[in-house]
Every structure is written in structure tokens, then in C-alpha cells.
Amino acid sequence: MRKAFHGYILxxxxxxxxxxxxxxxxxIVLRYSFTQGYGAAGMFVGxxxxxxxxxxxxxxLAFFNTMKFLAIGLPLIMLLSYLLALLMQKQAGKHKLLKSVFLFPYIMPVAGTVLLIDLLFGEKGAVNGLFAALNLPIVEWLNGKYAFWVMILxxxxxxxxxxxxxxxxxxxxxxxEQYESADLDGASAFQKFRYITTPQxxxxVFFALIFSVINAFKCFREIFLIGGEHPVDELYMLQHFxxxxxxxxxxxxxxxxSVLLLIVIIVFFGLFYAFVSRKEAFRE
Known part of the structure; x- marks a missing residue:
């Protein structure tokens, strides 16, 4: 009991x-969402x-763009990162330099990322420079219908x-040892992936998905610096609103x-966690 008390103190x-x-x-936020006015004088409006x-x-518009960003970006990043991780699995202890290269974009400051995007996709950026060299029309990458896809990229x-x-x-x-045993049994690479790798x-994946969602919302920093407070419709996110x-x-x-966004996130993670828990229970 005394040890528990010390733990509570810590x-x-x-x-x-x-x-x-x-x-x-x-x-306070929850209260504001159901009342009109501020402080104790706020009147409940249901x-x-x-x-x-x-x-x-x-x-x-903001809700649709945000959900669209998550619906497209999350599956793509999970699929791409899973494939790359599988390719590196057997040499996980090696290629430390390669891991550092993978992490370099993640640790790049926001201003550096925005500058790079502008150098590539700005009106006079490298991509439009290449288009001009090929006698192709100049594209408004950051101020038109392609802006959303540049942000996904x-x-x-x-x-x-x-x-x-x-x-x-x-x-x-x-x-x-599980892979070695599967090799002795003549299992194919796909069978090992399906019955050994994926269940474990x-x-x-759930942990990586959580961080992917967090990082998706962090992209607002770059989007805000590129588009400002009132960007083109394709870039108007819930954070702007x-x-x-x-x-x-x-x-x-x-x-x-804020409350509606929180509800969407909780429901999304709750459903995926229930799915993961069911898979783990079935495996056991």
C-alpha cells in the first residue's frame, strides 16, 4: 500500500x-458547443x-477535404511503408545509413519542406521548368485542382x-524460427507473409496508423504556409475552419x-482497434 502511495505521488x-x-x-469546449454566449451567462441551446x-x-468543404485527405493518404502511406519494411526485414540490423535517409524528410523543418515544395511545384519551379523545356503548358500546381495531390505527395x-x-x-x-520451419514445410513467400508475418x-500496424493520422493533421502547418488562411478550395481543411x-x-x-473532429477520430480508431483485437483473439 505504501509503495502504491509513493507511485501516486510520482x-x-x-x-x-x-x-x-x-x-x-x-x-469548456464541450460546454461552448451546447450554449450561446460566454461564461456563466451562457444559455443552453441543445x-x-x-x-x-x-x-x-x-x-x-473543410470536413470533406480533411476526410478525403485521410481516406487517400492513410492507405497509401500504410501500404507503401509496409512494402518497404518487408523489403528491409532480413537486413534490419544493417543499412543504418538507409534508415537515417528514410528519417531525413520527417525531421526536416516545416519551413524547409515548404521551400522545397515551392522550388519543385511553384509557378517557376523545377517541374514547370521541365514542362516548359518539353513545350508543355505550365500548371498551377499549388493554386488549382492539383494542389490537393501535391499535398498528398x-x-x-x-x-x-x-x-x-x-x-x-x-x-x-x-x-x-517460424520462417525457417515454414521453409522446411515448403511454404511460399506469400504463405509466410499471410500466416506468419501479418497475424503478428x-x-x-495499429501503432503506425496512430502516428500516421497524427502526422496527417500536422501537414496543416505546411498547407497553411503554402495557401494561407484562405487557400484554394482543394486545400481548405478543418484546421483552416x-x-x-x-x-x-x-x-x-x-x-x-473540434468536438465533431474528435468524435470522428475516436470512432475511426475504435473500429480499427476492435478489428485488430478480434484478429489477435482469433490468432490466440
Missing amino acids: IAPVMIGCLVFTLIPFG MEHYTKMFQNDLFR MYLWKNTGYSVILLLAGLVTVPA MWYS INNCFSNLNYQKLSVA
Whole structure:
């Protein structure tokens, strides 16, 4: 009991910090989403703000673009990073320099990433320079319909290496004896992947997916520096909407958008975690 008390003392600062800087602000945000006005004078209005939010064209555009970014970017980054991790699996202890190269885009500062994107896809960038040399029309990569896909490409380039390292850490924990036994039984490479590798990688994939989602939302920094507060429609994300609501001191809209985004994230991770847990239970 005494040891447990000492443990509680040690974690108390962290718990107090979590309460003060996370739970209490979240409670305030939740309250704003159901009330009109500020402070104790706020009047409860039920779901009125949520109803109005779904009728807001800017919110629907931002929500659609954000979900589209996640729906396209997450499968691509997980598939690409998993394939690269599988290729590096047998030499995981070697090629340390290659791992560093993979991580270089991830640790590149935001300003450096934006500068690189502008050098490549700006109006006078390298890609348009190549198009001009080939007598092809100049494309507005960052201010038109292609801007969204440039951001997807940036997301993959910047974060794939980090996901590869996370998945590689899971792959090296798969016992080599299982592969050797499968070789003796005449199993093909696909059979080893399906029956040995994949069943033992679900939690590693889940962990990598969490960070991929976090990194997807971090891409707003680059998108904001490229497009500003009011970018082209293809780049208008939920973070733009929330940031603009904060700038206009519209805490009700800001709070509703934040709560809805949190609900989507919780539902997404809850469903995937249930899927992973079911796979693990079946394997056991």
C-alpha cells in the first residue's frame, strides 16, 4: 500500500497537468458547443450549433477535404511503408545509413519542406521548368485542382520513412524460427507473409496508423504556409475552419468543429482497434 502511495505521488504532477491543460479545457469546449454566449451567462441551446454547422458550406468543404485527405493518404502511406519494411526485414540490423535517409524528410523543418515544395511545384519551379523545356503548358500546381495531390505527395514523402521504422521494429520481433520451419514445410513467400508475418503485425500496424493520422493533421502547418488562411478550395481543411473561427472569436463554431473532429477520430480508431483485437483473439 505504501509503495502504491509513493507511485501516486510520482505520477501526481503528470495527472494534475493532464487535468489542468487537457480535461478542463475540453470540458469548456464541450460546454461552448451546447450554449450561446460566454461564461456563466451562457444559455443552453441543445444541438442548435451542431445543426447549423452541418448547414455551413465552409465547414462541409473543410470536413470533406480533411476526410478525403485521410481516406487517400492513410492507405497509401500504410501500404507503401509496409512494402518497404518487408523489403528491409532480413537486413534490419544493417543499412543504418538507409534508415537515417528514410528519417531525413520527417525531421526536416516545416519551413524547409515548404521551400522545397515551392522550388519543385511553384509557378517557376523545377517541374514547370521541365514542362516548359518539353513545350508543355505550365500548371498551377499549388493554386488549382492539383494542389490537393501535391499535398498528398508531400505527406507521403515526409512521413513514409517514419512509418517504415515503426513497422520494421515490429517485423524484427517475429521469430526467425517460424520462417525457417515454414521453409522446411515448403511454404511460399506469400504463405509466410499471410500466416506468419501479418497475424503478428496487427498491433504494430495499429501503432503506425496512430502516428500516421497524427502526422496527417500536422501537414496543416505546411498547407497553411503554402495557401494561407484562405487557400484554394482543394486545400481548405478543418484546421483552416477552426483557426479562422478562433481568429473571429467565434468559440461556438470552433468548439463544435473540434468536438465533431474528435468524435470522428475516436470512432475511426475504435473500429480499427476492435478489428485488430478480434484478429489477435482469433490468432490466440
